Amino acid sequence: MTAARQTADPAAVRALAQRMRCDIVTMLAEAGSGHPGGSLSAADIVAALYGAVMRHDPQRPDDPRRDRFVLSKGHAAPVLYAALAQTGYFDGDHLLTLRKLGSMLQGHPDSTKTPGVEISTGSLGQGLAVANGMALALRIDQRTEPTVYCMLGDGELQEGEVWEAAMFASHHGLTNVVAIVDNNGLQIDGACSEVMCLGDIAAKFAAFGWEAAECDGHDVDALLAVLGGSRERAEVVGRPVAVVCRTVKGKGVSFMEGDADWHGKAPTREQAAAALAELGCEEVAL
Amino acid sequence: MSGKRATREAYGPTLVELTREGADIVVVEADLSKSTTTAKFAAAYPERFFNAGVAEQNMIGTAAGLASGGKVAFTGSFAVFATGRAYDQIRNTVCYSKLDVKIAPTHAGITVGPDGGSHQMLEDIALMRVLPGMRVLVPADVHAAAAAIRLAAATPGPFYVRLGRAAVPVIHPEGVEVGVGRAAVLREGDDVTVVACGVMVAEALAAADLLAADGISAEVVDAFSIKPLDAETLLASARKTGAVVTAEEHSVIGGLGSAVAELLGEHRPVPMRRVGVRDSFGTSGEPDELMAHYGLTAADIAQAVRELIGSS
Numbered sequence: 152m153t154a155a156r157q158t159a160d161p162a163a164v165r166a167l168a169q170r171m172r173c174d175i176v177t178m179l180a181e182a183g184s185g186h187p188g189g190s191l192s193a194a195d196i197v198a199a200l201y202g203a204v205m206r207h208d209p210q211r212p213d214d215p216r217r218d219r220f221v222l223s224k225g226h227a228a229p230v231l232y233a234a235l236a237q238t239g240y241f242d243g244d245h246l247l248t249l250r251k252l253g254s255m256l257q258g259h260p261d262s263t264k265t266p267g268v269e270i271s272t273g274s275l276g277q278g279l280a281v282a283n284g285m286a287l288a289l290r291i292d293q294r295t296e297p298t299v300y301c302m303l304g305d306g307e308l309q310e311g312e313v314w315e316a317a318m319f320a321s322h323h324g325l326t327n328v329v330a331i332v333d334n335n336g337l338q339i340d341g342a343c344s345e346v347m348c349l350g351d352i353a354a355k356f357a358a359f360g361w362e363a364a365e366c367d368g369h370d371v372d373a374l375l376a377v378l379g380g381s382r383e384r385a386e387v388v389g390r391p392v393a394v395v396c397r398t399v400k401g402k403g404v405s406f407m408e409g410d411a412d413w414h415g416k417a418p419t420r421e422q423a424a425a426a427l428a429e430l431g432c433e434e435v436a437l
Numbered sequence: 438m439s440g441k442r443a444t445r446e447a448y449g450p451t452l453v454e455l456t457r458e459g460a461d462i463v464v465v466e467a468d469l470s471k472s473t474t475t476a477k478f479a480a481a482y483p484e485r486f487f488n489a490g491v492a493e494q495n496m497i498g499t500a501a502g503l504a505s506g507g508k509v510a511f512t513g514s515f516a517v518f519a520t521g522r523a524y525d526q527i528r529n530t531v532c533y534s535k536l537d538v539k540i541a542p543t544h545a546g547i548t549v550g551p552d553g554g555s556h557q558m559l560e561d562i563a564l565m566r567v568l569p570g571m572r573v574l575v576p577a578d579v580h581a582a583a584a585a586i587r588l589a590a591a592t593p594g595p596f597y598v599r600l601g602r603a604a605v606p607v608i609h610p611e612g613v614e615v616g617v618g619r620a621a622v623l624r625e626g627d628d629v630t631v632v633a634c635g636v637m638v639a640e641a642l643a644a645a646d647l648l649a650a651d652g653i654s655a656e657v658v659d660a661f662s663i664k665p666l667d668a669e670t671l672l673a674s675a676r677k678t679g680a681v682v683t684a685e686e687h688s689v690i691g692g693l694g695s696a697v698a699e700l701l702g703e704h705r706p707v708p709m710r711r712v713g714v715r716d717s718f719g720t721s722g723e724p725d726e727l728m729a730h731y732g733l734t735a736a737d738i739a740q741a742v743r744e745l746i747g748s749s
Contacts, residue, residue, distance in 0.1 A: 262505075262534050270505055274529040280495045281530060284465075284502015284510070287487060291463065291508070312526070315495035323487065 159203040159375045167237055168198035168371070172403045173432035174233035174246055180423035182250040185258065188413040189304060190230040192335040192368070192398040199374040200300055201234040209239035212266045218297050219269050219285050223278020223313075224304035224333065225259040226415070231268065232256050240267035276310025279303065279330060283320050286328045295327075298382045302331045306338030309347045314359065317393075321360025326385035330356070330393040331378070333368065335400035337411040356393035368396030403430055441604035444635075445543040447582035448600055449477030452511060455590050456482055460509060462590060465500040467493050467514040472602075473543045475513060493518045497526035497538070504536035509590050512538060516545035516558035516599065520565060531595050532568045539589040540565075541598035546686035547714065547731060548603035548636060548724040557719030557727075563691025565597040566664045572617055573664040575599045575685075575693070577638035578607045581661065584615040592617060599635060601686075603724040606639040620667035622674065626656035629742050630674040630681045634660045634693050637684040637712070640728075643735035644684075648742055655742060663693055671697060672705050681709040682741050686733060689713035710741040 171194050179185040197220075201207070205218040222231050229249065236243045241255070248254035255264045259273030270281050282301035289297055303313065320328050332352055340346045349355070353363035362384060366377040374396070381392040400414070401407025404426040407418075418426055452475065456462045462478075463485045470476040470488065479486035487503075489496040493514055500510035513519055519542035520527070531538045547557045565573050574589065574596065576582040582600055589596035608623070615621075623638070624645050633641035638659045645655040656674050660666065675681050681701060683694035694711030701707055714731050728734050 270501070271530065271534040274525050277494075277498050277526055277530050280498025280526075281502035281505065284499040284504070285506045286502070287463070287499070288503045288506020288508050291485065292506070312492075312494040312498065315489070315492035316498065319489060319492070319495055319499065322490075 159379055161371045161375060164198050164202040164371050164375065167202040168195045169430065170237055171198055171230060171233035172430050173427060174236065174243070175229045176404065176418060176423050176426045176430065178229055178232065178246040178249045179417040180420055181247045182417060184250060184417050185229060186226040186415050187407060187418065188337065188400040189224060189227045189333065189335065191402045191404060191407065192400045193227050193230045193302060193333045194402065195369045195371055196302065196331060196333065196374060196396055197230050197234045199371060199378055201238050203375055204378045205300065209267065212240060215294065216296060219282070219299040221270055221278045221282045221299065221301040222260055222272055223301055224275065224307050225272030228258065228260050231260060235265070235267040275304070275307040276312040279313055279316035280319070282328050283316055283325055286325045287323070289327060298327050298329060300329045300331060302333060305332055305334045305336065305343050305349055305352065306346070308332070308349055308352065317356060317359040317361065320391045324389060325391050326389065327382070328391045329381045329385070330361070330391065332393065332395045333398050334395050335398040337400045337409070337414065339411065339414045341411050353393070353395045360390060361393045362388045362390045363393045363395065365395045365397065368398035369402055405429060441606055442579040443602055443604050444576055444579055444582035444600045445474050445602060447579045447586060448541060448543065449474035451583045451586040452478045453481045455587065456485065460590055461507065463487070463503050463508045463510050465489055465496050465503065465510060465512045467491060467496040467518065469514050473513045493522040494526050497523040498530055500538045501526070501530045501534065501536050504538045505534070510538045512540055513542040515556060516542040516561045517556055520558065520561040524564060528568055532570050535570055535594055537593060539596045539598065541586060541589065541600060543600040544602045545599045546601055546635065547719040547727040548601050548686065550603065550724045550727065551721050553721040554718035559688045559714050559719060560691065561599060562663055562687050562693065563695070566691065566696065571595050571597055571664065572662070573597045574661060575634035575663055576661065577635055577659050578605060578609050580607065580609040580611050580613050581615060584613050588615055588617065601636060605636045608639055608642065615661055618662050618665040618667050620661055620670045621659045622656060622670065623659050624655070624657040626654040626678065628654045628678055628680070629746060630656045630658060630678045631684060631738060631742065632658045632660050632671060632681060632693065632697055633684040634663060636686050637733065640733065640735045641684050641738055644738035644742065647735060647739040653742060653746065660693055663696055666696055666700055668700055668704070671700060675701055675705045675707050679707050680745050681707055682712060682738060682745060683709070684712040684738050687713055689715055708745055710745045712738050712741050
């Protein structure tokens with residue numbers, strides 16, 4: 152496989168997202184700790200990227216022609232690991248080693264250990280600056296094709312560095328950077344609006360010189376249209392594009408949905424079994 | 438010695454030379470390119486120079502992304518902002534990902550002068566030294582600074598190169614050979630080893646002259662590479678002289694003195710003294726006045742040696 156753009160097949164993306172959700176629940180239950188809420192809220196977005204929008208080759212993780220993905224909200228590592236395993240970067244058996252001693256799957260992404268992880272993240276607010284740097288390197292090398300997709304959490308937008316980077320991207324006209332916000336509205340201590348209100352996120356990005364779009368983060372057709380067209384849109388308007396995706400924390404597992412308590416708590420085996428049944432997962436070893 | 442020059446003078450011009458020679462270098466600055474001298478690089482290679490504005494965290498993060506994209510990313514600002522303001526970015530993005538980011542800020546130490554304590558970074562060696570995988574170089578003069586920048590550019594992984602604002606004596610020849618984990622014995626002696634870095638190397642050499650007049654033979658070592666330390670050279674010297682004084686334009690906590698004490702404590706305990714700033718912020722004043730105020734002159738080093746030898 153070469154790093155050619157994939158054909159957008161909504162049904163295939165939905166199926167990928169469903170398998171990823173099964174992996175997320177399974178690996179977190181096995182690990183006994185971790186972050187299900189923000190992993191499940193991002194699952195459809197990440198499935199759209201890895202299953203359709205991004206050009207990438209799991210056999211050649213260093214292919215210079217590849218699109219890059221930066222998971223700035225590094226605590227959602229399970230959604231990235233699930234996408235990487237499901238698309239063939241490594242065997243799915245590794246998922247059951249998540250967070251264990253000696254595992255290549257660290258609690259937060261570690262680019263020195265995991266094939267396909269572009270940059271280590273976990274301390275919030277740092278990914279967009281790194282994505283900008285990657286985009287500049289591509290510009291210097293006159294590689295015009297690749298796009299750098301950076302996913303941020305909404306609570307993460309409280310970090311000042313995000314806005315330093317937002318200013319930088321528009322100032323330097325980085326049309327090869329796409330920021331994606333997983334806007335699930337919840338953070339560890341509760342609702343973002345109560346902890347530290349973010350206001351109108353799309354308007355904030357627009358005020359920082361970005362072309363801002365909004366999208367239902369669980370509507371695969373909409374995601375494929377908006378994310379799939381984001382780079383082209385950026386080139387037309389001459390500004391970087393930010394896509395604010397409205398999502399539900401814990402999406403797909405009814406007892407986790409919309410509950411901030413599931414930000415950083417793994418399901419028990421019994422809870423996981425219920426979740427897997429609800430998700431319609433094939434039988435998995437737990 | 439041939440005059441005085443600031444170590445920062447080597448920075449921009451060396452980056453221009455390296456790029457002309459074919460190195461894939463980029464620079465990210467935070468609104469201080471004229472002071473750090475990277476403006477010279479910006480003028481020569483505008484497409485490889487990026488100003489982050491007054492935003493040091495973003496400066497380090499952007500440099501990390503460029504390094505991830507295969508570039509050798511130099512970044513700087515002033516030492517106090519480059520290390521303190523952006524410590525988490527250096528730790529979690531640069532070092533944890535083992536990236537080719539070379540942090541080479543200027544205006545380290547009290548020789549910053551009149552700007553005062555807020556701008557006189559005295560803890561940067563300590564902060565950088567504890568980071569896994571970070572190499573810390575403190576050049577003694579403009580020629581060692583040029584060599585340090587070349588060394589950092591040519592060696593994979595994160596580096597911290599400490600540069601200064603004030604003109605300091607030139608003690609090394611142009612093109613001086615340096616290495617990671619390599620110190621240089623600049624003057625041989627038998628009674629005491631004075632290990633110094635940065636501007637304090639010139640003071641240590643002057644102190645050796647003062648001590649010679651008293652009949653004390655001091656060996657002067659330019660540590661240069663604070664991490665990794667040149668254990669072989671330092672232990673050999675300590676074995677020979679049996680007494681060690683360290684000298685640094687930095688807090689005595691966590692810097693060169695601490696590093697040498699750790700080495701000697703484990704492998705060759707000998708009586709020692711640390712010359713440096715003693716758990717204090719800096720203050721406004723001219724560099725020469727401040728060196729005297731904080732006890733960082735050749736006379737202070739010589740006095741520490743006399744006390745050490747007298748007490749042991």
